[in-house]
Amino acid sequence: MSDIFAPLRDPDQVSSLPPAEVRRRGDRLRRRRAGLVLVGTAFAAATLVGGLSLLLGEPPSSDSGPVDSPGVESLIPPQLDLASGMSRIPERPTAHPGALKLLVCGETSAFAEGAIAHQFVRVSQGSDLSARGLSVYPDASTAEAAAAGLAAEFRGCPRFTDERGRTWTTTVRWAPEHGEPGWVVTRDGDGPGTRADFPDVVQIVRLGPNLLVVQEREVHGVAMEDLARWVRTQVGWLMDRQMCTMTEEGCAWRDDPDVLQPEGWGPLRLGRSSEDLDPSVEVDSSDAGECTTAEVAAGTGWFSGSGRLVSIEVPRDVTTPDGIGVGAGREQVLDTYPFEEVSGPVVLVRASATADYELTFTADRVTRLRLVDVGYDCSD
Numbered sequence: 001m002s003d004i005f006a007p008l009r010d011p012d013q014v015s016s017l018p019p020a021e022v023r024r025r026g027d028r029l030r031r032r033r034a035g036l037v038l039v040g041t042a043f044a045a046a047t048l049v050g051g052l053s054l055l056l057g058e059p060p061s062s063d064s065g066p067v068d069s070p071g072v073e074s075l076i077p078p079q080l081d082l083a084s085g086m087s088r089i090p091e092r093p094t095a096h097p098g099a100l101k102l103l104v105c106g107e108t109s110a111f112a113e114g115a116i117a118h119q120f121v122r123v124s125q126g127s128d129l130s131a132r133g134l135s136v137y138p139d140a141s142t143a144e145a146a147a148a149g150l151a152a153e154f155r156g157c158p159r160f161t162d163e164r165g166r167t168w169t170t171t172v173r174w175a176p177e178h179g180e181p182g183w184v185v186t187r188d189g190d191g192p193g194t195r196a197d198f199p200d201v202v203q204i205v206r207l208g209p210n211l212l213v214v215q216e217r218e219v220h221g222v223a224m225e226d227l228a229r230w231v232r233t234q235v236g237w238l239m240d241r242q243m244c245t246m247t248e249e250g251c252a253w254r255d256d257p258d259v260l261q262p263e264g265w266g267p268l269r270l271g272r273s274s275e276d277l278d279p280s281v282e283v284d285s286s287d288a289g290e291c292t293t294a295e296v297a298a299g300t301g302w303f304s305g306s307g308r309l310v311s312i313e314v315p316r317d318v319t320t321p322d323g324i325g326v327g328a329g330r331e332q333v334l335d336t337y338p339f340e341e342v343s344g345p346v347v348l349v350r351a352s353a354t355a356d357y358e359l360t361f362t363a364d365r366v367t368r369l370r371l372v373d374v375g376y377d378c379s380d
Contacts, residue, residue, distance in 0.1 A: 210243070
């Protein structure tokens with residue numbers, strides 16, 4: 001496994017983001033009214049990055065992968081997508097079993113030790129970091145104690161000087177924004193000869209016996225308040241779209257027949273065989289190497305050469321869980337999905353770890369909504 005934190009220890013190895021990605025990040029955050037301006041360069045990053053691994057992220061060693069989970073991963077519903085809403089750059093993010101590691105004043109926090117199940121996802125590009133961790137505890141009181149303990153760890157280290165003489169300042173704010181105990185932690189550093197800060201934000205949210213931790217770090221001129229706003233947006237997204245699967249009430253959109261689910265729509269489910277359909281459903285024939293199709297309740301399913309369902313197109317009145325469907329305007333789509341991938345007239349939005357919503361535009365209006373298997377090929 002490559003050591004993604006090597007550039008943080010060796011500032012000479014740090015490179016700036018490609019110009020296209022810098023512009024993309026600015027566009028993404030501006031849609032959320034964050035007003036971010038990404039102005040980092042290789043020189044600035046090389047000057048400022050050293051010592052970050054002592055405080056802001058996971059331990060800077062080759063064992064910075066997952067901590068073995070002592071619990072049963074089935075406690076986390078398989079349909080929960082912890083990476084939902086994360087950027088696809090530099091690669092499609094994937095959640096892994098294990099606990100998220102956080103350093104506080106150079107020491108690894110023990111907040112996850114009492115949990116019985118874990119998941120984490122981490123995406124690093126250069127010196128920027130996006131990380132999320134979900135821990136499940138035996139009961140709500142244990143989770144609340146873990147959350148309060150983590151906040152106390154941060155609060156107990158208001159100032160810290162790293163090995164390069166840079167002073168880091170930490171503030172902790174009580175933020176029960178989702179009806180449960182929660183905290184927002186902000187950390188930045190400065191030192192002799194430097195003016196730019198390294199904004200790092202960690203938001204801690206408890207939901208019943210579950211603890212969600214979201215961390216973002218940007219080193220390209222992003223203001224702390226803007227980064228905190230972006231983290232708050234991510235937490236809200238996860239609470240509305242994913243964490244509801246951890247509650248007794250569940251997610252309301254999961255029971256809506258007019259919502260294109262991440263797994264499919266009606267009897268059309270990605271990955272199923274054409275043989276699984278009701279015998280009354282007629283599957284059209286086509287030339288070799290092309291997908292065959294099936295019409296079901298005004299929807300259309302595409303089957304690969306091996307007979308596996310790889311794409312589903314839905315009618316006009318069916319939408320994504322966020323109300324986006326045929327007729328939606330481009331600005332509405334891009335504002336709803338600031339983490340989208342745009343390819344000409346097509347916008348891809350992550351639906352799950354293995355599927356995307358594909359929105360096709362004509363004259364800045366959505367004219368087709370499909371659920372597609374990631375990287376599908378009709379000849380498969």
